[in-house]
Amino acid sequence: MITYPVFTNGSTIGVPAPSSGVGEERHNILNQAIKRMQTKGFNVVSGETAWTQNKAKSAPAMKRAKEFNSMIKNDEIEVIIPPWGGELLIDILEYVEFDKMQNKWILGYSDLSVLLLAITLSKGLATAHGTNLVDLRGEYSDETTAMWASVLATNRGETIVQKSSPLYQKEWSHNNPSSCVFNLTEKTYWKTINNQPICIEGRLLGGCIDVIRHLIGTPYGDVKRFRDKYIPNEPVVWYLENCELNTTDLRRSLVQMKLAGWFEGCSGILFGRSHGNYKTDF
Known part of the structure; x- marks a missing residue:
């Protein structure tokens, strides 16, 4: 049986960088994201690795793993949201303390999905493929991005419905963000192999x-x-x-x-x- 972590609005967010951190030239967007979460009522605990980047990673593997393990074991932290993905998360897997994993949400995508999938497969613990922290720095979030909190707050036995986004962003433009961070200009569409509607579950x-x-x-x-x-x-x-x-x-x-x-x-x-x-x- 899958285990689902518990999350409540206003809880504490841990911000380690198990993959890439944020270099000094972009500290402003990480600061914006943290302040935005604080204005929404969240407490934010930022790790050292979130603010550093060297040779395609935030820090050496042992340091990244130690910080992640510390946040996983910290009873005050309910959800972990790294700043973003990267390239070399796989370096830390052998140092992650899977046997001491607490039931808390870990949210992210890109290179972070290595950790998310490894945790789910190894522990049967649900993880969340979704927004990174820097994507939450806007004055508001688009409807799809904003679903992260509602989805994570869904209790076992409850149901939540998600819908496809009407628009998506064609390319990153960190220096020209919209009020909701993403520049949503392209229409979302779905295609199937036989161009026919299908229904799948699992x-x-x-x-x-x-x-x-x-x-x-x-x-x-x-x-x-x-x-x-x-x-x-x-x-x-x-x-x-x-x-x-x-x-x-x-x-x-x-x-x-x-x-x-x-x-x-x-x-x-x-x-x-x-x-x-x-x-x-x-």
């Missing part, structure tokens, strides 16, 4: 395929054990974001996931928008 697993594929064959990527122990006889819906993989690399990764048994019991796969190279001969 437990959501996934993240950024560029990075979660590296969990395959490791102790942190045992999907079969997770399914047998925590969701026996339940289908899985995979959601996959492609950041930088070209078409052939994406295909290789999907085949690897299939050969590793990750798609057993799968009822469907959701793909997010991709900037990858889709020019190919097949």
Whole structure:
């Protein structure tokens, strides 16, 4: 059975940087995000790693893991929201104290999905694929982004409905943000393989395929054990974001996931928008 953390509005947010931190040139946007959360009634505990960045990571692996472990064990912190993703979160997995993991929400996306998926598969603890902290610095949040608090505050046995965003942002523009941070200009649309409406259901697993594929064959990527122990006889819906993989690399990764048994019991796969190279001969 999946364990769902408890979250209440006005609780304490922990801000470590288990992947990338925020370099000095962008400290202003992290400060804005923290102040915005404080004006909404949240207490914010910021880690040292959130403010540093060197060689594609916020700090050495041991320091990042130690800070994350400390926040996980801190009874006063109810939710952990790193500033953003990055590149080298996988460095810290061997140092994360999974056996001491408390039931608290961890929210993020991109490289953070390595940690989110590893925790869910290893502990049966629900994690949240959603907004990073710097995305919450605006005067207000668009309807989709603003759902993070409502979703995390949903109690076990309750239901919450999420809808697709009407518009999305085409590209990042940190130096020209809108009042809600994102410059929402492009219309959201859905496509299916046969261009027909479909209905699928199951437990959501996934993240950024560029990075979660590296969990395959490791102790942190045992999907079969997770399914047998925590969701026996339940289908899985995979959601996959492609950041930088070209078409052939994406295909290789999907085949690897299939050969590793990750798609057993799968009822469907959701793909997010991709900037990858889709020019190919097949």
